[in-house]
Amino acid sequence: MRTTESIAIDLGGERINFPLEILEKYNQPGPRYTSYPTAPEWRDDFGEAEWLAAIEETRTSTAPLSLYAHLPFCQSLCLFCGCNVIISKKHEEVSAPYLARLKQEITRMSERINPARQVQQLHWGGGTPTYLSAAQIEELFNHLAAHFNFAPDAEIGIEIEPRTTSEEQCRTLRRLGFNRLSLGVQDFDPLVQKTVNRVQPYEMTKAIFDTCRELGFSSINVDLIYGLPHQTVESFSRTVDKILTLSPDRIALFSYAHVPWLKKQQGSFANHLPMGFEKFSIFRRAIEQLTEAGYRYIGMDHFARPEDELCRAQDDRTLTRNFQGYTTKAGCDLYAFGVSSISSLENVYAQNWRDLPQYYEAVDAGRLPVMRGMRVTAEDKLRRAVINRILCHGTLPKAEIEREFGIVFDEYFAADLARLAELERDQLVRLNPDSIEVTTLGRIFMRNVAMAFDARLNREELVRQRVFSRTL
Numbered sequence: 001m002r003t004t005e006s007i008a009i010d011l012g013g014e015r016i017n018f019p020l021e022i023l024e025k026y027n028q029p030g031p032r033y034t035s036y037p038t039a040p041e042w043r044d045d046f047g048e049a050e051w052l053a054a055i056e057e058t059r060t061s062t063a064p065l066s067l068y069a070h071l072p073f074c075q076s077l078c079l080f081c082g083c084n085v086i087i088s089k090k091h092e093e094v095s096a097p098y099l100a101r102l103k104q105e106i107t108r109m110s111e112r113i114n115p116a117r118q119v120q121q122l123h124w125g126g127g128t129p130t131y132l133s134a135a136q137i138e139e140l141f142n143h144l145a146a147h148f149n150f151a152p153d154a155e156i157g158i159e160i161e162p163r164t165t166s167e168e169q170c171r172t173l174r175r176l177g178f179n180r181l182s183l184g185v186q187d188f189d190p191l192v193q194k195t196v197n198r199v200q201p202y203e204m205t206k207a208i209f210d211t212c213r214e215l216g217f218s219s220i221n222v223d224l225i226y227g228l229p230h231q232t233v234e235s236f237s238r239t240v241d242k243i244l245t246l247s248p249d250r251i252a253l254f255s256y257a258h259v260p261w262l263k264k265q266q267g268s269f270a271n272h273l274p275m276g277f278e279k280f281s282i283f284r285r286a287i288e289q290l291t292e293a294g295y296r297y298i299g300m301d302h303f304a305r306p307e308d309e310l311c312r313a314q315d316d317r318t319l320t321r322n323f324q325g326y327t328t329k330a331g332c333d334l335y336a337f338g339v340s341s342i343s344s345l346e347n348v349y350a351q352n353w354r355d356l357p358q359y360y361e362a363v364d365a366g367r368l369p370v371m372r373g374m375r376v377t378a379e380d381k382l383r384r385a386v387i388n389r390i391l392c393h394g395t396l397p398k399a400e401i402e403r404e405f406g407i408v409f410d411e412y413f414a415a416d417l418a419r420l421a422e423l424e425r426d427q428l429v430r431l432n433p434d435s436i437e438v439t440t441l442g443r444i445f446m447r448n449v450a451m452a453f454d455a456r457l458n459r460e461e462l463v464r465q466r467v468f469s470r471t472l
């Protein structure tokens with residue numbers, strides 16, 4: 001029920017008021033811009049030949065590398081989950097054949113990459129990467145270390161599932177050199193947990209968190225989701241309070257993406273979802289709690305302690321984004337391994353097969369298991385740079401883009417600036433003669449600001465196509 005015509009929110013000490021219509025107007029389907037062009041633009045006629053040609057172009061490159069390994073297995077399905085997962089309790093029986101293919105893919109790719117290139121970042125995501133046993137974790141890590149040249153200060157991270165990760169696995173990870181962890185939490189409320197089939201009490205999470213702190217992981221992130229079934233402002237606020245007692249280095253506060261036409265299991269709780277103003281109020285309370293506790297709102301779901309390198313990179317404009325979110329490792333080519341994983345080079349995106357049988361078939365036949373991809377155009381690169389800088393820094397000096405791309409900003413982006421005029425009237429951006437600034441209010445609607453520069457977005461078709469989740 002609407003209780004007010006205007007909404008107030010405190011964001012890092014600044015109190016802003018905005019009309020309720022703004023929330024309704026901008027909470028529309030839109031991309032998250034982990035890539036530009038976004039995944040729906042990638043083409044099925046981009047296959048192994050195109051991917052091999054793109055890799056060949058980087059043969060003499062010395063640019064640093066970012067590597068990603070996708071481990072798709074989970075023991076049980078969390079009903080809100082939008083990831084590409086395979087549910088199985090058979091562990092060794094399913095993970096051993098997968099690991100064998102993953103290692104083959106890594107070997108094959110490493111043969112095509114200049115061995116002098118240093119790996120600055122490695123991330124294991126899923127699914128549940130710790131579905132692998134401690135011995136399998138070691139086997140996969142040693143395989144990567146044998147085939148790539150890791151920088152001594154490489155950022156080596158993994159997603160941890162507190163319900164199924166053992167102390168032995170944590171010790172193994174630390175011994176191997178993993179220095180970053182991301183813990184999935186989502187919500188501590190018992191009713192929410194039961195409804196989404198993810199029962200994970202605070203005490204269990206705290207135990208694994210404390211173990212990891214004692215082991216000396218240098219950065220621990222926690223993932224939360226707002227907008228889950230049965231969540232209320234009060235219940236989620238209690239979750240955030242509990243998280244604050246753990247004092248993680250970073251917090252990701254994701255909006256629950258309700259896409260039951262893609263993920264059927266989400267339909268089971270569709271009648272219990274907080275919607276519209278109610279969902280926004282949950283987000284608002286959380287954002288206020290986190291910023292009051294000293295975390296900085298980096299933008300697009302992410303918060304970090306002021307001393308964290310994400311904040312430093314944001315201050316000196318070196319922050320960038322990749323498929324894992326915000327990162328300080330700009331200029332890396334990202335090579336990804338495993339089913340459904342996405343590689344990103346300067347000129348190309350390539351995604352592996354999403355289904356295990358097709359992935360296995362391609363690897364077993366000695367091929368790179370690419371399913372689709374895209375070669376980006378010069379215009380895509382320009383727009384990607386603009387969107388990236390808006391999402392990372394909130395301020396876009398036009399001269400920065402003009403210098404880099406040899407354009408006259410106001411001429412090139414005349415249509416985009418015209419689109420932004422409406423966002424300026426709604427106080428989401430300030431259009432200065434030499435820069436575009438996202439306002440504090442606009443930082444809540446970052447995706448909408450970025451969408452103004454998306455030349456490939458079919459704005460009229462957005463709602464009907466049902467490809468993207470809502471922006472809040």
Ligand code: SF4
Pocket residue numbers: 073074076077078081082083085126127128161184
């Ligand atoms: S453990 Fe993570 S990846 Fe697996 S089903 Fe749950 S949310 Fe999805």
